[in-house]
Structure formats: C-alpha cells, structure tokens
Amino acid sequence: MFIDGDDSVHHRPKNSRYGRIPLLFSPLTATGSAINVDDLPLDNSFAGLPPAFYTRLMPTPLPAPYFVAASARAAALAGLDPALLEQDDFVATFTGNHVPARAKPLAAVYSGHQFGVWAGQLGDGRAILLGQLAGPHGPMELQLKGAGKTPYSRMGDGRAVLRSSIREFLCSEAMAALGIPTTRALVVTGSDQGILRETVESAAVVTRMAPSFVRFGSFEHWSSRDKPEELRILADYVIATFYPELAGAPNPYQALLKEVTRRTAHMIAHWQAVGFMHGVMNTDNMSILGLTLDYGPFGFMDAFDSEHICNHTDQQGRYSYANQPQVGHWNCYALAQALLPLIGSVEEAEEALAVYQPAFAGKIDELLRAKLGLATAQDDDAQLFDAMFSLMHANHADFTLFFRKLGTLRLDAPDQDAPLRDMFRRDDFDAWAVRYRARLRLENRVDSERKLAMDKVNPKYVLRNYLAQAAIEKAQDKDFSEVARLLAVLEHPFDEQPHNDRYCALPPDWASHLAVSCSS
Incomplete structure (x- = not known):
C-alpha cells in the first residue's frame, strides 16, 4: 500500500502566509568537594x-x-x-x-x-x-x-x-x-x-x-527493509516512553502518527512566525517529538524574501522559507508510509495526516494575531496577514525589526509612523496601515497595552548570521567571551536590553557575503 503525498515542494505553496526553566529540584552540585x-x-x-x-x-x-x-x-x-x-x-x-x-x-x-x-x-x-x-x-x-x-x-x-x-x-x-x-x-x-x-x-x-533523538527516518529504516517486528518494537518504545497517553487508543500507531503530525505542524508554524529557516528538512532531521533537530545551515530572516534559501547547498530551493510548511507535510507523509504496516490501512493513515493543515493554519494564525497585537479573531484576518507579507516581500523589510517596531504604531497618530514607514515605500506602507488600523479599532485596546503584549511575542534579538560569525571569529582565536555574551543576550530575546542594542542592528554590508551549507 502506498500513500500518495504531494511532492511539488519546489514551488511556493498556494497559502504562503506566513523561557526560562525553573530549577524544580536540587541538581548534581559542585558545591564543596568536586563531583566525580x-x-x-x-x-x-x-x-x-x-x-x-x-x-x-x-x-x-x-x-x-x-x-x-x-x-x-x-x-x-x-x-x-x-x-x-x-x-x-x-x-x-x-x-x-x-x-x-x-x-x-x-x-x-x-x-x-x-x-x-x-x-x-x-x-x-x-x-x-x-x-x-x-x-x-x-x-x-x-x-x-x-x-x-x-x-x-x-x-x-x-x-x-x-x-x-x-x-x-x-x-x-x-x-x-x-x-x-x-x-x-x-x-x-x-x-x-x-x-x-x-x-x-x-x-x-x-x-x-x-528526551529522545528518534527521527522519522528511524521508522523509515525498518519499513524500507520490510522488518515489521523491528518497526513495531520501535513504535512501542516511543509510545510507552514518550506518548504513554496513546497506548490505550483504539489504534495507538494511528494515534502516534496523528500526534507527531500535529506537533510537526505547530513547530513549523513557530519557525515561520520568527522567520527561522532550518535549511535541511530531510526526514532523518525530523524529530518524532516535534522538536527542531540538527542545526546545520539554518538562518533567521533578515530582509524578507518569501523565497529565501538559507542553505547554499539547496540549489533547487526545496527548503526555502515559503516551502517549509509544505515540506513538513510531505515529511509526515513519509512517516505515515513507514508506519502504514502498523496502522493497517491507507484510510486510517490519511485520517491522521489530515490534522496537519488545520493544525498549521490554526497555530500560525494564532501566532500572527499575537504578533500584530490582535486579541480577537476576525474572518478577514488572513487577508490582512497576506497583504502584510506581500508588503514585506516587495520592500525587503527586515523581518525581526518590522514586527518589533510595529508595536510602536499609535492607533490615532499616523503622522508618527516614520520609524515604520522608513522601512517601506511609503505609499505601500500607508495603504496597509489603513487596513491595520481599521482592524485594531475592532480590538478596543489602548496603545500601551497592545505594545506591551506585542513586545512579549516579537523578539528584539535573534541569532543573525553576522552575530554568530563575529562570535565564531573571536572563538577561533581562543577568545570565547563573545559566545558567552551573545548567549546571555539571546536568552532574553524579548527584553529591551538597551545596553545591548548593537545586537539588534541591521546586518553590516560584509554579512551579505556569508553563506552556510550542509558542511556548516
């Protein structure tokens, strides 16, 4: 049996919209005598x-x-x-x-x-x-x-x-x-x-x-070798260890596929919302737990280009920013194909896979509403989001700075839009801003409250390639201080950190020559 997935990932998809861990117990401590x-x-x-x-x-x-x-x-x-x-x-x-x-x-x-x-x-x-x-x-x-x-x-x-x-x-x-x-x-x-x-x-x-480094490819390995017993052993291990709540489902293997598909869709929605590009979304780099796995030629978007390819090796653009949601879906089809001997029927596998599109759409819309300071949902929000990304794409607006500055927009003061307008051709921005302000008026939310909420979800600091490169160059001379400083900044991406403003600056001219590939 074969599940027919859509392999047309070289083209832009039709729908292209796009913390701190508390220490809860006593750790192994170095206090007093050294721990062996x-x-x-x-x-x-x-x-x-x-x-x-x-x-x-x-x-x-x-x-x-x-x-x-x-x-x-x-x-x-x-x-x-x-x-x-x-x-x-x-x-x-x-x-x-x-x-x-x-x-x-x-x-x-x-x-x-x-x-x-x-x-x-x-x-x-x-x-x-x-x-x-x-x-x-x-x-x-x-x-x-x-x-x-x-x-x-x-x-x-x-x-x-x-x-x-x-x-x-x-x-x-x-x-x-x-x-x-x-x-x-x-x-x-x-x-x-x-x-x-x-x-x-x-x-x-x-x-x-x-918690685990088991991948989609871990299941593909046994399925491709027609080893149903090993396939079952692995699936039973993953369910018992990481998804015990699925063990009692009528078809636990279908339930596993459904949950992994949902988590994958949510993960990729998070990527899209911050402008993150993985670069090598092969099935062997997809986590069975829905975690971002295997950081190689990744990148955070600077000047927005929906077709941007962060991996210099990816000559065909399979893993461009715009393609990531569709590739995630394709990878879930590959996992479904591997699990099919356990699930039992194509229909049950396709039923599990059907959660991907609504899970992705629901999560990305939720994240984008938060990024735009919208606390309610309206039927035409998708059109507002699409128009925004079209505006960003046409003007190559910086992804991170645009969303961070958007919080400064005042509902009734369009004459003070200069920090935002200067990122675009002004007529283009003004036309979209009229739509955005009309949408904001449906919220009944004061500017200061909205900005506070937006700053909690729109990072000021992300790991831009040029920041990583500067830390790497010092480290290659045995100076690791910039690695530590950059880590400290990135651990608080939503905070203002005025003393670290240089870490949120636009990339310098030399950064345009940086390239990462599968050897990175």
Missing part, C-alpha cells in the same frame, strides 16, 4: 532496544580538549550544576575522552529522504549517545556531536568543527528562549586538532540534549 564524573547517574533506555537498532562503541578522543561555552539553562534541565561543566573531568567527558562508568555509548541507525530523494541507510555518523540523566521534566539524553567515526559515517570523518558547533549551541538555546520546540545544547568543548572542511578548521564537540 563517574558518579553521574546515567541511564539509557534506548540501549534497552535490540542490538540491531544501534552500534555500541566508544567516542574517539581529541587531544588537549578545552572548555568553550555552556548553557546554565540546559544544565538545569539535566539536573546539572553548570559549574561542573568547566571542570577538567567533565570537559574530558563531554569531548569523548572519558566515558563515565554508567554510560552505554552508542550510535543509532536510521535511514531517510534527503532533498526528497531516498538516501537509504544513514545513522549517527558523528554523534554518540552517552545516556540520559533525570531532570525536573523527565530524562534528557546526552549526545556528543563530533565525537568521532561510527559505522554510519559513510565518507565522513565523524568530527564537527568549532564554527558549526558554536552555531548549533547558540541557536539551540536561542530557539528555546523564543519558546520554540527544540533540542538543547549543554556545552561546547574544543581541541586544536585540525579538521578538513573547505579549509582546515579546529575540532569541537557539542553536547546536545533531548
């Missing part, structure tokens, strides 16, 4: 699956590892005191030079579609799962990215470079602060060992965290 890294209470539920699901192996050490940066918020999620992460034994552990006594390191196997083409077997080619630690919201898996070759490395060297590791670290934590479902980044360590990419760069390892 071998005392970490690591577990590994994934290692309880049959051996066919992974390869047990040790990370490959790097010479003279050093600490680069750590996230205190991510550490809290894993029940760790961030002060531990700078200790030599923890640096060695999170570089792969020392394996804690209770760890069960492994690399997982999976397959997937890459750029819409079946790629066959893939797997953790440069990532090794150490195990999981109990946190205030449940277990968090610790995965070392860049820890050396695995049986799934294919032609790769199993390493990551400092440049890409810093980008993933900063963006993971920035996305979390924006309230977007994502994997997290605990710590980055580095080494002077040279790694060949376009040029020779220094090696690094980023320890990333998530």
Whole structure:
C-alpha cells in the first residue's frame, strides 16, 4: 500500500502566509568537594532496544580538549550544576575522552529522504549517545556531536568543527528562549586538532540534549527493509516512553502518527512566525517529538524574501522559507508510509495526516494575531496577514525589526509612523496601515497595552548570521567571551536590553557575503 503525498515542494505553496526553566529540584552540585564524573547517574533506555537498532562503541578522543561555552539553562534541565561543566573531568567527558562508568555509548541507525530523494541507510555518523540523566521534566539524553567515526559515517570523518558547533549551541538555546520546540545544547568543548572542511578548521564537540533523538527516518529504516517486528518494537518504545497517553487508543500507531503530525505542524508554524529557516528538512532531521533537530545551515530572516534559501547547498530551493510548511507535510507523509504496516490501512493513515493543515493554519494564525497585537479573531484576518507579507516581500523589510517596531504604531497618530514607514515605500506602507488600523479599532485596546503584549511575542534579538560569525571569529582565536555574551543576550530575546542594542542592528554590508551549507 502506498500513500500518495504531494511532492511539488519546489514551488511556493498556494497559502504562503506566513523561557526560562525553573530549577524544580536540587541538581548534581559542585558545591564543596568536586563531583566525580563517574558518579553521574546515567541511564539509557534506548540501549534497552535490540542490538540491531544501534552500534555500541566508544567516542574517539581529541587531544588537549578545552572548555568553550555552556548553557546554565540546559544544565538545569539535566539536573546539572553548570559549574561542573568547566571542570577538567567533565570537559574530558563531554569531548569523548572519558566515558563515565554508567554510560552505554552508542550510535543509532536510521535511514531517510534527503532533498526528497531516498538516501537509504544513514545513522549517527558523528554523534554518540552517552545516556540520559533525570531532570525536573523527565530524562534528557546526552549526545556528543563530533565525537568521532561510527559505522554510519559513510565518507565522513565523524568530527564537527568549532564554527558549526558554536552555531548549533547558540541557536539551540536561542530557539528555546523564543519558546520554540527544540533540542538543547549543554556545552561546547574544543581541541586544536585540525579538521578538513573547505579549509582546515579546529575540532569541537557539542553536547546536545533531548528526551529522545528518534527521527522519522528511524521508522523509515525498518519499513524500507520490510522488518515489521523491528518497526513495531520501535513504535512501542516511543509510545510507552514518550506518548504513554496513546497506548490505550483504539489504534495507538494511528494515534502516534496523528500526534507527531500535529506537533510537526505547530513547530513549523513557530519557525515561520520568527522567520527561522532550518535549511535541511530531510526526514532523518525530523524529530518524532516535534522538536527542531540538527542545526546545520539554518538562518533567521533578515530582509524578507518569501523565497529565501538559507542553505547554499539547496540549489533547487526545496527548503526555502515559503516551502517549509509544505515540506513538513510531505515529511509526515513519509512517516505515515513507514508506519502504514502498523496502522493497517491507507484510510486510517490519511485520517491522521489530515490534522496537519488545520493544525498549521490554526497555530500560525494564532501566532500572527499575537504578533500584530490582535486579541480577537476576525474572518478577514488572513487577508490582512497576506497583504502584510506581500508588503514585506516587495520592500525587503527586515523581518525581526518590522514586527518589533510595529508595536510602536499609535492607533490615532499616523503622522508618527516614520520609524515604520522608513522601512517601506511609503505609499505601500500607508495603504496597509489603513487596513491595520481599521482592524485594531475592532480590538478596543489602548496603545500601551497592545505594545506591551506585542513586545512579549516579537523578539528584539535573534541569532543573525553576522552575530554568530563575529562570535565564531573571536572563538577561533581562543577568545570565547563573545559566545558567552551573545548567549546571555539571546536568552532574553524579548527584553529591551538597551545596553545591548548593537545586537539588534541591521546586518553590516560584509554579512551579505556569508553563506552556510550542509558542511556548516
């Protein structure tokens, strides 16, 4: 049986509209005598699956590892005191030079579609799962990215470079602060060992965290090999561990597909609402938990272009900003195809997939209303949103600054619109502003109240490529202070932070030459 999905993702879709973690319990603390890294209470539920699901192996050490940066918020999620992460034994552990006594390191196997083409077997080619630690919201898996070759490395060297590791670290934590479902980044360590990419760069390892790193491609792997028992084992593991509420459904596998589809639609709506582009939405990069996974050639929109492609490798524009919602739907079809032997019928699978479009539309409309300061819903809001994005596209308005400045618009003072009008051809903006003001009058909301609400959802600070590049260049000279400063700014993206205004400035001219690709 085959589910017929829409593969026309090279064209703009018809509908192209587009926090802090409380420390709830006592962490493993560095207070007093130092904690021995071998005392970490690591577990590994994934290692309880049959051996066919992974390869047990040790990370490959790097010479003279050093600490680069750590996230205190991510550490809290894993029940760790961030002060531990700078200790030599923890640096060695999170570089792969020392394996804690209770760890069960492994690399997982999976397959997937890459750029819409079946790629066959893939797997953790440069990532090794150490195990999981109990946190205030449940277990968090610790995965070392860049820890050396695995049986799934294919032609790769199993390493990551400092440049890409810093980008993933900063963006993971920035996305979390924006309230977007994502994997997290605990710590980055580095080494002077040279790694060949376009040029020779220094090696690094980023320890990333998530409740699970199971992907759509994990299911595609067993389905493509006609291994129904392994497929069932994996599905039962995911349901029992992460979706126990689905176990009692009449068809738990259909319920799983439906929930993952809904979460995926919501995740991508969040991306669209902040101008985030993933860059490599392959099925092996799609989380079964609906988390943003695998930060490679990502980007946040500067001058708005609905067709913008953030990945220099993506010559056909499959993963452009405008295509992301439709690609997400296509990927859910691929997951449905993999789960079909368990679900039982095409009709039941299609019923589950049918939640995608209304889930995406409902979430993006909800997010856009909040961004425009609209507390109620009106039938013609979609037309207002479409007109706004057409205006932004035609004038290449800066995505983040436009929405942040929109909160300053005063309902009855169009003569004070200059900060906004200056981002557009004035006649174009004035025509849309008339429609927007008419819509605002239906809200019965004072300007100050609306601005306060809008500032809580329209970030002032996002991880622009030029900001990441500036931090990377200093880090390559062993100055990690800018990485720490930038992280501190991005952890509070909605706050004014007047002393950090330089971090919300338009990109400088030199930034137009920055390009990221699949090697990033």
